Amino acid sequence: MLSKTFFKILARINKAIIPRYSKRDITQLSKFDQALIAYRYWVTKNSLD
Known part of the structure; x- marks a missing residue:
């Protein structure tokens, strides 16, 4: 499993690059936009666990 720190860094990058x-x-x-939302959800969920 990927580390929590990796997901926190990835979440910060996503926040800066991917639109809200x-x-x-x-x-x-x-x-495509729905897939981006699912991806952001997955990263956020893993960074908070």
Whole structure:
């Protein structure tokens, strides 16, 4: 399993690079945008555990 420190660093990079989707309707996003949301969720979840 990857270390928690790695995920914390990755979360900071994601926050700086990947756009925020909090004010958009998830059902109206493209599949690529939905995949980015899932990726950010996965990284955030692993950095907090």
